[in-house]
Every structure is written in C-alpha cells, then in structure tokens.
Amino acid sequence: MELTAGFEHFVRTDEPLAQYTGLKLGGSAEYFAEPTSVEELAAVVKRSRELNIPTRVLGGGSNLLINDDGVPGLVIYLHHPAFSTIEIDGNRLTAGGGAKLAHVISTAVGNGLAGLEGLAGVPGTVGGALHGNAGGNGVDIGHRTVEATVMTRAGEIVTRTAQDLHFTYRESSLDELVILNGVFELEPTDSQELTRRMQKFWIVQKASQPGGSENMGYLFFDPPGLSASSLIEQSGLKGTKVGGAEICAEHTNFVLTSPEATASDVARLAELVQGRVKEVTGMDLKCQLTSW
Ligand SMILES: Cc1cc2nc3c(=O)[nH]c(=O)nc-3n(C[C@H](O)[C@H](O)[C@H](O)COP(=O)(O)OP(=O)(O)OC[C@H]3O[C@@H](n4cnc5c(N)ncnc54)[C@H](O)[C@@H]3O)c2cc1C
The missing domain is CATH 3.30.43.10 (Uridine Diphospho-n-acetylenolpyruvylglucosamine Reductase, domain 2)
Structure with a gap:
C-alpha cells in the first residue's frame, strides 16, 4: 500500500x-x-x-x-x-508539542506564572525545546517539566512522568518519535514584575544573536565552562566563508546563509571551524545542528 x-x-x-x-x-x-x-x-x-x-x-x-x-x-x-494548545490549571501549564515556545512563555507570563521566562528569545517549538532541553539565561526547559505525553514509533500514546524524564545540558530522555505535549510546573508571581523580567531576558538573548531577518543557524554546543563563540573568535574565524555560508562576525557561534548556500557549504564550514579551533585552542567543538 x-x-x-x-x-x-x-x-x-x-x-x-x-x-x-x-x-x-x-x-x-x-x-x-x-x-x-x-x-x-x-x-x-x-x-x-x-x-x-x-x-x-x-x-x-x-x-x-x-x-x-x-x-x-x-x-x-x-x-x-490541534497540536498547539496551551492550557493552565493552577500552577501547571500544559502546551502542545507544536506550540511556539514564545507563545507559551508569553501566556505563562501573562498569567503570572514564573519559570519559563529565561527562555525568552529562543526560537522554535515546545517539542523541539523538550527534545533538546533548550535553555537560556541560566535555566533550561527541563527544570520545569513534570510530565510529557509522547507518541511512540508504533503510534501508541504514552505519558512520561517526572521519574522517567531526565534532562542534561541540551539533551533529554524524550527520544520517542513525537512529543505531543509537555506539562510545566510554574510559580505564581506578580504578572507585571514577571513581564519586566521576561523583557530583560529577551533583550539579553536577542543581543547575543544576529539581528535582522538573516537566515541562520546556531552552530556549536558550549564546552563545559567555556563559550563556543569565544573559542571561534580566538581562533581568528570571524566572518570565515565557505560558499554561501559564513561565520557571523558579531556573534561567532552563528552561521549565516545566503540564498545560494547549500547544506554542504554549512557542513564544510562547521568542519573547518572545528579543525581550526582544535589547532589553536586544543578544544573539540560539537556541532549542535541536527542533520537530516
Ligand atoms: C537565533 C537562534 C538562537 C538560538 N538560541 C538558543 C538558545 O539560547 N538556547 C538553546 O537551547 N537553543 C538555541 N537555539 C537552537 C534552537 O532554537 C533550539 O534547539 C530549539 O529548541 C529547537 O526547536 P525547534 O522547534 O526549532 O526544533 P527543530 O529544529 O525543528 O528540530 C530539532 C530536533 O527536535 C526534534 N523535534 C522537534 N519537534 C519535535 C516533536 N514535537 N516531537 C519530537 N521531536 C521533535 C526534531 O525531530 C529534531 O531532532 C537557537 C537557534 C537559533 C537559530
């Protein structure tokens, strides 16, 4: 068939x-x-x-x-x-895997629920954030996750509770095919104060990313205690280009792509950066992009 x-x-x-x-x-x-x-x-x-x-x-x-x-x-x-619903019950917020993270954060903040605002400015969906334990401003989404509903490769729906959820730096135990939703336990806080906090985090996060409407990707995980962007900068790689892919001169852990760029340009640029950073600083950078 x-x-x-x-x-x-x-x-x-x-x-x-x-x-x-x-x-x-x-x-x-x-x-x-x-x-x-x-x-x-x-x-x-x-x-x-x-x-x-x-x-x-x-x-x-x-x-x-x-x-x-x-x-x-x-x-x-x-x-x-159907996959982007956001519901609040007391201190708990349940969000569909397809919901935009930004929408979930602003809903939580608007309802005076604190805990996710540190992720303001991180692009993507709840499913992507849970899959890779997205983080920012010293918090990650796993800190607040108490339950997740997933669909297995067999098409079965399973609820994963806190005991079998594990989150480490940019990794989670949520490895089933589909993350259908996540449940986050949050803390009641004054909504106006929380809005100010979220705006501050958003400004900090945006200041660490290329501005404008460029096509871009976030390249490497930070090695423990270090910053990938500093290592790239120290290695003299600001603005390095391969085909249509370029290391952003201002924010060196981002790759910018022109309309002519290919995936192979990005992969070759990432390899070039890894090789040069190893040569200059002795550090290994691990690419954080998922290749399909
Ligand atoms: C400008 C910029 C800034 C960034 N800043 C940060 C940052 O501060 N912190 C940070 O952690 N990351 C950051 N990232 C990386 C990226 O935003 C995060 O990894 C984000 O959580 C990915 O979510 P997504 O929905 O876009 O996932 P996608 O890119 O679509 O997918 C990523 C992976 O998640 C899986 N996935 C997505 N949705 C689901 C689902 N519903 N069920 C099962 N698997 C799923 C995909 O299969 C894939 O393996 C940044 C990226 C950019 C471009």
Missing part, C-alpha cells in the same frame, strides 16, 4: 523543506504530513512503520540542517492548532 492512500488530505509528496527551517536551505521531503488531529497522526505513524518508511518530526526548524539531496521517507509537521 502507498503511504499516501486515504491520507491525501494531509500527506503531500516531494515537499521542499527549506521554507520550514532557519537556514532556508536543503532539498525536499519524500513525504510530508500535516495531520489535523492525533488520530490522523497515529494513523500515518502506524502506516509508515508498517511500510518501513523512516519518519522524522519537524518543529520550528531552527536547529535543522536539511541535506541538499532531500530527506527520504516521511517528515511530520505539527503545525495544525
């Missing part, structure tokens, strides 16, 4: 992926699903497993490097509002 049979209303073929990513490059997905309900999601996940089709989930695309030749198999995009 074809993957798309009966799913034509939400599965397309040969979908260009550049438009869904921060780097704005790379090829097409063989199959691209935008389910409109958990039932549709489960049905396409089960079908892809039966047919042995590799399957991936796309969040906000802020951390993805899409291969120039495209992505074989199925890419699932949780863009429908």
Whole structure:
C-alpha cells in the first residue's frame, strides 16, 4: 500500500523543506504530513512503520540542517492548532508539542506564572525545546517539566512522568518519535514584575544573536565552562566563508546563509571551524545542528 492512500488530505509528496527551517536551505521531503488531529497522526505513524518508511518530526526548524539531496521517507509537521494548545490549571501549564515556545512563555507570563521566562528569545517549538532541553539565561526547559505525553514509533500514546524524564545540558530522555505535549510546573508571581523580567531576558538573548531577518543557524554546543563563540573568535574565524555560508562576525557561534548556500557549504564550514579551533585552542567543538 502507498503511504499516501486515504491520507491525501494531509500527506503531500516531494515537499521542499527549506521554507520550514532557519537556514532556508536543503532539498525536499519524500513525504510530508500535516495531520489535523492525533488520530490522523497515529494513523500515518502506524502506516509508515508498517511500510518501513523512516519518519522524522519537524518543529520550528531552527536547529535543522536539511541535506541538499532531500530527506527520504516521511517528515511530520505539527503545525495544525490541534497540536498547539496551551492550557493552565493552577500552577501547571500544559502546551502542545507544536506550540511556539514564545507563545507559551508569553501566556505563562501573562498569567503570572514564573519559570519559563529565561527562555525568552529562543526560537522554535515546545517539542523541539523538550527534545533538546533548550535553555537560556541560566535555566533550561527541563527544570520545569513534570510530565510529557509522547507518541511512540508504533503510534501508541504514552505519558512520561517526572521519574522517567531526565534532562542534561541540551539533551533529554524524550527520544520517542513525537512529543505531543509537555506539562510545566510554574510559580505564581506578580504578572507585571514577571513581564519586566521576561523583557530583560529577551533583550539579553536577542543581543547575543544576529539581528535582522538573516537566515541562520546556531552552530556549536558550549564546552563545559567555556563559550563556543569565544573559542571561534580566538581562533581568528570571524566572518570565515565557505560558499554561501559564513561565520557571523558579531556573534561567532552563528552561521549565516545566503540564498545560494547549500547544506554542504554549512557542513564544510562547521568542519573547518572545528579543525581550526582544535589547532589553536586544543578544544573539540560539537556541532549542535541536527542533520537530516
Ligand atoms: C537565533 C537562534 C538562537 C538560538 N538560541 C538558543 C538558545 O539560547 N538556547 C538553546 O537551547 N537553543 C538555541 N537555539 C537552537 C534552537 O532554537 C533550539 O534547539 C530549539 O529548541 C529547537 O526547536 P525547534 O522547534 O526549532 O526544533 P527543530 O529544529 O525543528 O528540530 C530539532 C530536533 O527536535 C526534534 N523535534 C522537534 N519537534 C519535535 C516533536 N514535537 N516531537 C519530537 N521531536 C521533535 C526534531 O525531530 C529534531 O531532532 C537557537 C537557534 C537559533 C537559530
């Protein structure tokens, strides 16, 4: 059976992926699903497993490097509002995996709930943030996560509670196929005071990123106790270019891409930086972009 049979209303073929990513490059997905309900999601996940089709989930695309030749198999995009709900019950906020992190933070702050505001300015979705334990301003999303609902590769829905959730620097134990939602335990705080705090964090975060509307990606994890951008700067790599990919001169842990850039330019630039940083500082930098 074809993957798309009966799913034509939400599965397309040969979908260009550049438009869904921060780097704005790379090829097409063989199959691209935008389910409109958990039932549709489960049905396409089960079908892809039966047919042995590799399957991936796309969040906000802020951390993805899409291969120039495209992505074989199925890419699932949780863009429908069914996957972006945000609900508050007392101190707990539950957010869908497809919800924009920025929206979740402003909802929490607007309701006088503190704990996520340090992540203001981090792009992407709740699913992407939970998958990679996104952090900023000394906090990470895992600190506040008490529960998550996931869908396994078999299409089953499982709730993961605090005991089996583990978060370390930019890593989490949430490795099932789809993160459907996360539950965050927050602290009641004066909403106006919290808004000021969030604005301050947002300004700090934005000041550490390239401004404007450039196409960009965040390149390397910070080695323990060190900053990847300082190591890159010390190694004299500001503004280094490979094809259409360039190390941002002001914020050296970011790669900027021109419309002509390819994924291979970005990968070669990352390798060049890793080699030079090792030579000059002796440190190994680990690329944080997920390559598809
Ligand atoms: C300008 C800029 C600034 C950044 N600043 C920070 C920062 O301060 N701190 C930080 O931690 N990161 C930062 N990042 C990196 C990036 O924003 C985070 O890693 C973000 O959490 C990725 O979320 P996303 O939704 O865009 O995920 P994507 O890039 O779409 O995907 C990343 C990974 O998460 C998986 N994933 C996404 N959604 C789901 C889901 N629902 N279920 C299962 N898996 C899923 C994908 O399969 C993929 O493996 C920055 C990036 C940029 C471009």
